[in-house]
Amino acid sequence: MEQEERHLHEECGVFGVCSSKKQDVASLTYYGLFALQHRGQESAGIVVNDEGVFSSCCDVGLVSEVFPPQRLHALGQGNIAVGHVRYATTGSDHKRNVQPIVINHFKGRMALAHNGNLTNSMPLRHQLEERGSIFHTTTDSEVIAYLIVQERLRQPSIEAAVSAAMDRLEGAYSLVISSPAKLIAARDPMGFRPLCLGQREDGGIVFASESCALDAVGAKLVRDLLPGEIVVADAQGVRTDTSHCGRTAPHLCVFELIYFARPDSVIQGCSVSRARERAGAFLAQEHPVEADVVIGVPDSGLDAALGYARASGIPYAIGFTKNRYVGRTFIAPTQAMREEGVDLKLNPVREVVEGKRVVLIDDSIVRGTTCRRTIAMLRRAGAKEIHMRVSAPPFVAPCYYGTDIDSGDNLIANHHTVEEIAEIIGVDSLGYLSLEHTRALVGREMGFCTACFGGGYPTSIPQSGEKDRFEYKIPRKPQ
Structure with missing residues (x-):
C-alpha cells in the first residue's frame, strides 16, 4: 500500500489579547483563532483571565467545533485571553495535549501557548523529571511551562522567569503567556516562527502568529517581535526586554512565506502574497x-x-x-x-x-x-x-x-x-x-532557515540524527 502523503503542516498558531477593561476577550480570541485556523486543525483552546481567575475551554477539533456559542459564552468576560490552534508535530494529537497549557503554582496560575519545536526537549524533560516534575502531556510546550515555573522560584517577576528559562531552551518557540496580571509574548533568539504585536482602537494589546489575526479583531499591526524579544502588556502599559536579541543571526523559517502563512499576512515587513x-x-x-x-x-x-x-x-x-x-x-x-x-x-x-x-x-x-x-x-x-x-x-x-x-x-x-x-x-x-x-x-537581506532544503541546521539537533518527536508512548489498556 502506498504511503500517504499529507500536506505539510505548521505546528500551530498562537493568539493573545490584553485589555485595560473587562470585556468579551473570549470572542476576540475566537475570531483571532479563526483567522489562524490554517496553522492548526487538530485542536483549539482558549483561556480567559478575569483578574487572576482562569476559565478555559480546550478540545480536539476545528475552532468552530470546539467553541459553539454556548461554550464560548461560558468563558465569560475578562482582561486577558490566550488562544491556540494546533497540529501535532511534537507529541500525539491526544486531547490532553491541547493548548493553552494551564499551570497552578505558588504565585498563582499561568496559561501558555507555544508555536515551534524545541531541539533539546528530551534532555530538559529528563532533568525536570529527576527533580520531581510530573508530566501530563507528551509535548515540549509543557517542558517550557515547567521551566518557567521553576525559574519563578528564583526570579522577581514572571517576565524575568521567562527570560531565565530562555537561557535553557534551544530550537523554535514563539510564546504567548498569561499570568494573573500580565500578558507576555516571547520569541526565540533565532526567530524561527513569526510573532507580531498589534493594538486595537480601544488600546487593547494583541499578539498573534500572523497579522491576518490582528485584522480579524480590528487591531493595527504595530510590528513583529524581534528574535529573542520579550514583550509584556499589563495595566501599566507595554514594555520590552531585548536582552536575548542579537545573540545570533535571525533564521525565520522560509516556508512561512512559501506555504504556511496566509497570503494576506505581513511577516517582518514583507507581504506573503508578494x-x-x-x-x-x-x-x-x-x-x-x-x-x-x-x-x-x-x-x-x-x-x-x-x-x-x-x-x-x-x-x-x-x-x-x-x-x-x-x-x-x-x-x-x-x-x-x-x-x-x-x-x-x-x-x-x-x-x-x-x-x-x-x-x-x-x-x-x-x-x-x-x-x-x-x-x-x-x-x-x-x-x-x-x-x-x-x-x-x-x-x-x-x-x-x-x-x-x-x-x-x-x-x-x-x-x-x-x-x-x-x-x-x-x-x-x-x-x-x-x-x-x-x-x-x-x-x-533577511536571515532565513533553509535547513530542510540542505541549507544546514542553525542549531544542534537531536543526537539520533532522526526526526525525534519527543513522544512518550502511552501503554494501551489491557484487552
Missing part, C-alpha cells in the same frame, strides 16, 4: 517553457502561478476548483478513502486545461504521491502537456523546528533525480526554485 509572486517570477526565469496556460494548485500555489505568468507572458487561469466543504482528508480512516478525498477536494476546470500545454505551479513535493494524483486528474481532464514548477527547492532533510517534514528516508528528492521525479509523478518537465532565489524572496 513573496510568493516573486517565487513564481524566479521560477519563470530559471525554468522557462513554451506553454498555453499557467495554473496553480490551491491555495499557496496560486500567487506563485500569477508571478510565473506575469514574468513569462503566458496567460494565467484558475485551473482547479477547490471544494471548501470537504473535511480534513488526512483523518479519513483508510488509505482508499484518503485518496478519494483528494479527488473530492480538488477538481480541474476542463475548459482551462483541455488540449493545452499547462504550467502547473505548486509549493512543494514531499513524497510525490499527492502531486501524482493531481497530475493524473489534469491528464484525465485533457491536458496536452504538463510542466510542473515548484516554488521551493527539493526537500532533502527533516525539520526539527516545528514543521512536519519527515525523515529524510521518506523524501522523494533523496532517492531520485529531478528527471526521475518528473517521470514518477507523470509530468513532461519539472523545475524547482533554486536555494539562491529562495533566500531572495523578500527582495532584501
Whole structure:
C-alpha cells in the first residue's frame, strides 16, 4: 500500500489579547483563532483571565467545533485571553495535549501557548523529571511551562522567569503567556516562527502568529517581535526586554512565506502574497517553457502561478476548483478513502486545461504521491502537456523546528533525480526554485532557515540524527 502523503503542516498558531477593561476577550480570541485556523486543525483552546481567575475551554477539533456559542459564552468576560490552534508535530494529537497549557503554582496560575519545536526537549524533560516534575502531556510546550515555573522560584517577576528559562531552551518557540496580571509574548533568539504585536482602537494589546489575526479583531499591526524579544502588556502599559536579541543571526523559517502563512499576512515587513509572486517570477526565469496556460494548485500555489505568468507572458487561469466543504482528508480512516478525498477536494476546470500545454505551479513535493494524483486528474481532464514548477527547492532533510517534514528516508528528492521525479509523478518537465532565489524572496537581506532544503541546521539537533518527536508512548489498556 502506498504511503500517504499529507500536506505539510505548521505546528500551530498562537493568539493573545490584553485589555485595560473587562470585556468579551473570549470572542476576540475566537475570531483571532479563526483567522489562524490554517496553522492548526487538530485542536483549539482558549483561556480567559478575569483578574487572576482562569476559565478555559480546550478540545480536539476545528475552532468552530470546539467553541459553539454556548461554550464560548461560558468563558465569560475578562482582561486577558490566550488562544491556540494546533497540529501535532511534537507529541500525539491526544486531547490532553491541547493548548493553552494551564499551570497552578505558588504565585498563582499561568496559561501558555507555544508555536515551534524545541531541539533539546528530551534532555530538559529528563532533568525536570529527576527533580520531581510530573508530566501530563507528551509535548515540549509543557517542558517550557515547567521551566518557567521553576525559574519563578528564583526570579522577581514572571517576565524575568521567562527570560531565565530562555537561557535553557534551544530550537523554535514563539510564546504567548498569561499570568494573573500580565500578558507576555516571547520569541526565540533565532526567530524561527513569526510573532507580531498589534493594538486595537480601544488600546487593547494583541499578539498573534500572523497579522491576518490582528485584522480579524480590528487591531493595527504595530510590528513583529524581534528574535529573542520579550514583550509584556499589563495595566501599566507595554514594555520590552531585548536582552536575548542579537545573540545570533535571525533564521525565520522560509516556508512561512512559501506555504504556511496566509497570503494576506505581513511577516517582518514583507507581504506573503508578494513573496510568493516573486517565487513564481524566479521560477519563470530559471525554468522557462513554451506553454498555453499557467495554473496553480490551491491555495499557496496560486500567487506563485500569477508571478510565473506575469514574468513569462503566458496567460494565467484558475485551473482547479477547490471544494471548501470537504473535511480534513488526512483523518479519513483508510488509505482508499484518503485518496478519494483528494479527488473530492480538488477538481480541474476542463475548459482551462483541455488540449493545452499547462504550467502547473505548486509549493512543494514531499513524497510525490499527492502531486501524482493531481497530475493524473489534469491528464484525465485533457491536458496536452504538463510542466510542473515548484516554488521551493527539493526537500532533502527533516525539520526539527516545528514543521512536519519527515525523515529524510521518506523524501522523494533523496532517492531520485529531478528527471526521475518528473517521470514518477507523470509530468513532461519539472523545475524547482533554486536555494539562491529562495533566500531572495523578500527582495532584501533577511536571515532565513533553509535547513530542510540542505541549507544546514542553525542549531544542534537531536543526537539520533532522526526526526525525534519527543513522544512518550502511552501503554494501551489491557484487552
